Amino acid sequence: NAGVMQNPRHLVRRRGQEARLRCSPMKGHSHVYWYRQLPEEGLKFMVYLQKENIIDESGMPKERFSAEFPKEGPSILRIQQVVRGDSAAYFCASSPSQAIFQETQYFGPGTRLLVL
Amino acid sequence: KQEVTQIPAALSVPEGENLVLNCSFTDSAIYNLQWFRQDPGKGLTSLLLIQSSQREQTSGRLNASLDKSSGRSTLYIAASQPGDSATYLCAVRRGGNQFYFGTGTSLTVIP
Numbered sequence: 001n002a003g004v005m006q007n008p009r010h011l012v013r014r015r016g017q018e019a020r021l022r023c024s025p026m027k028g029h030s031h032v033y034w035y036r037q038l039p040e041e042g043l044k045f046m047v048y049l050q051k052e053n054i055i056d057e058s059g060m061p062k063e064r065f066s067a068e069f070p071k072e073g074p075s076i077l078r079i080q081q082v083v084r085g086d087s088a089a090y091f092c093a094s095s096p097s098q099a100i101f102q103e104t105q106y107f108g109p110g111t112r113l114l115v116l
Numbered sequence: 117k118q119e120v121t122q123i124p125a126a127l128s129v130p131e132g133e134n135l136v137l138n139c140s141f142t143d144s145a146i147y148n149l150q151w152f153r154q155d156p157g158k159g160l161t162s163l164l165l166i167q168s169s170q171r172e173q174t175s176g177r178l179n180a181s182l183d184k185s186s187g188r189s190t191l192y193i194a195a196s197q198p199g200d201s202a203t204y205l206c207a208v209r210r211g212g213n214q215f216y217f218g219t220g221t222s223l224t225v226i227p
Contacts, residue, residue: 004159033214042120042205043160045214059214091159104150105215107160 002027004094004108012114019079019086021111025094032075033105034067037089049075082115089113118143118210122218129196130226137191137221139206144184151180151191152205154220160205164191196225 005024013019025032034046048056049069060067064082069075079086089112093105119142129135139149148167152160164173164180166189172181179192193200203222207215 035217040219042217042219043207043215044217048214056214093160104162104165106162107152109157109159112157 004092004106006090006092006108006111008111009109010112010114012116013082014116015083016081019082019113019115021077021079021090021092021113023075023077023092023094023108025075025092026106029094029096029106031095032069033093033095034075034077035091035093037091037110039088043091046077079113082113084115087113087115118146118208118216120206120208120216120218122204122206122221124221125219126222126224128224128226131196131198133196133225134192134194135196135223137193137204137206137223139189139191139218141187141189141206141208141216143210144187146184146208146210149180149182149189149206149208150215151178151189152207154203154205163204193223196223198225198227201225 004026007022030051032049035043036046037043045059047060047067052071064080066078089110091110092108095105121140123138146168150165151163153163154160166173166182177194182189201224203220205220206218209215
């Protein structure tokens with residue numbers, strides 16, 4: 001059973017470009033979470049999605065950031081018009097369900113975004 | 117708002133030593149607390165998950181304790197090995213959809 005997969009692992013963008021980060025959850029998992037880890041800071045929650053639904057985007061910046069989890073295919077975190085402050089590691093996690101709080105979330109290897 | 121703090125930020129010990137990592141959180145109304153390991157350039161690996169009703173969990177050389185009332189958890193690593201070198205993250209789940217993470221303790225075990 002493959003774990004959570006993220007691609008690309010490293011992404012370099014110039015200021016003003018768009019960044020698209022992909023996450024394929026573990027097989028059988030229908031819940032996806034995105035976290036951001038800024039340099040010298042802890043992981044911060046961004047958004048929680050189920051298939052075709054955004055459930056909680058309380059940690060998502062109001063502008064330039066969007067996320068989706070379509071019926072088919074991976075979850076996408078999209079950052080428009082990137083700025084240097086967006087440089088960070090972006091982690092995706094998945095779980096089989098949300099309602100069971102005893103469960104953990106399984107994390108992918110992350111995408112390291114560098115904005116020049 | 118939940119704040120999670122980890123002390124120390126960095127720790128260097130000789131191989132074979134026992135060590136303790138500390139985690140504190142401000143809101144004791146948590147569902148569970150989890151310790152993760154993060155290797156450079158890699159994702160997070162779950163080490164131990166303690167439910168709010170539990171006091172400790174053990175896995176091999178690792179033992180994690182939870183004192184919810186005082187907002188503290190410790191991760192005890194026995195007989196440390198160079199392969200234990202990594203960043204250790206503490207995270208609490210307060211309900212809802214997210215974990216709140218500390219900034220981690222960077223551990224180096226010297227052969």
